[in-house]
Amino acid sequence: MPDGSQNHFVQLEGLKRYFDVSPPWLVRALEGKPRQIVQAVDGIDIEIAKGETFSLVGESGCGKSTVARLVVGLFPPTDGRIEFDGNDMASRRSRAETASLKRRMQMIFQDPYASLNPRWRVFDIIAEPIRAFGLSKDRADLEKQVGDLLRQVRLTPADGRKYPHEFSGGQRQRISIARALASQPEFLVCDEPTSALDVSVQAQILNLMVDLQRRLQLTYLFISHNLAVVYHISTRVGVMYLGRLVEVAPTETLFRRPKHPYTRMLLDTIPDLDMTGRQRSPVAGEVPSPINPPSGCTFHPRCPFANERCKTERPQALPIEGGTVACHAIEEGRLPVEDRTY
């Protein structure tokens, strides 16, 4: 897609990441065990436009966090391409060029207790990216920048003198956000930024993220397992299952007219707060191991609509209603698409 790629800010093409989880060589030799490979991410195509929030949802072990880490370069991909604003991240370039690209993308992690160095003052935590990328002229400028960042996330410049343990979970996540914003990025990868927080604090952080996005024209890749949060914050949503994208669609379409049986299943599991008496249909079965994923469509053992073709042939992503879906039943028209009401 050489033509289309020009419009996309971030583009992932056939992205794969395998992990070798084999037992040690000697154990394999003595016990005759084969190598074991986890196919954490198994061929993913995503295009993210500038200024949008693209969310990845799925259950634990589906590979969504691995995608986040691949995108920011914490893991090298096994195969596939990552393109950021027209630059192929894998191509060789000088240190300075790499730094200027990396400056433009930052990450917010899930656990605000583990992602801040407990022995650093908040000021130094936030100042580190500014220093690393050489973005400040002198000490006074650095102090001003850090103060502004703290104010931007609704903390005060005086908080810079404190240590992370003096803050609550929500405040720590604000510090993480301030640190991520310190290098003036355009693209933020947020890996479950609110799942460690209480709901009232989660609302504060989500509101803050929406405000910042509008003010700074940020693009988000948002990873979450919480469908209600995803519904609230995203422009488009990708649903992952066992390392593959099963469905991508604009948020309203995905929640109003879900197509893939797995998406429907996930939507059925959302607790009903309005108490309309709608029965949650508890889904039988669990996510299989990504070491030996099922053949064909990996969802077929849990899918009520699976047939012989689903067991043997891997479905390809096909465009439908502004998104894509990888499902034989939808492709063949065996499974009608229906509107959902909430």
Added chain:
Amino acid sequence: MAAASNNPPLLEVRNLRVEFPTRRGTLLAVDDVSFDIAPGEVLGVVGESGAGKSLTGNAIIGLLEPPGRIAGGEIRLEGRRIDNLAYEEMRKIRGARIGAIFQDPLTSLNPLYSVGRQLIETIQTHLSLSNAAARTRAIDLLKEVGIPGAEMRIDHYPHQFSGGMRQRVVIALALCAGPRLIVADEPTTALDVSIQAQIIALLKRLCREHQTAVMLVTHDMGVIAETADRVAVMYAGRVAEIGPVRDVVKHAQHPYTKGLMGSIPSLGVRHERLTQIDGAMPRLTEIPKGCAFNPRCTVHGARCLVERPELMTAGSSRAACWRHDAGGVGQPISKEMVDA
């Protein structure tokens, strides 16, 4: 409340206080908490971390971690006082009359024993059954909680089960002696959403079939809305609001409950912003005078700053709020009020 008053409550908690002595003084973590649970009823206890909901549960099953201790009040199970029993006596009640389910199924099971051995040990501790009869009961329990191939799975070890299956084993363990009350502390928090729905459906079915009362402690309002008959909302060690689940979810009376409900993103309607409650729950050392919620409350008045509200009738539930019939009742706290 009507349902609860018809038959005598199974569990009565009256003015329960749990405190932690520290070098800098005594912290009151659970302060004057009272509620009842009727047989076959599910009482949801919801609140944010540090609200005292788990401590209340632990006090009931007699497993408060020292130095935490019950400093006042009464806990009665089937009319019998259980909060002042000796450890050995309480141990007989725990398991036989009260079952407990904890958040993490892996730490609730002994990794070195097969699940069958753990089930049989628990059964024989509380019921005088022969080895063979206990094994049969263990297999029946595993079948009841929906573990396929129970005859074979009984000899497996915890690591051979998935997270959802482990939680089923933990539930089977809690059911061993046919308890009258189950205290479930965040039973679904460690599980994926699809498995969560399965476990909730299981808990509900067991509760209905055996007329077991359940105290369901969780921070997830969605789980409560689906499972509980009544709900108690806790804030800073006290009950802020208690009532039938439908009334509390749909027509919250306490400003905290309202804010909590508004801060949950809902499907179907997309709002520009979520309702947010500014600030955070106070630390136990810094609980403000008057109503503990007053620094975060958008409708507080002069009385809220000085006098602590007790639970009072508010609509069809009971709320500890002086202003429940003033400003915000009936309508959600508006954005302007939150921003102000």
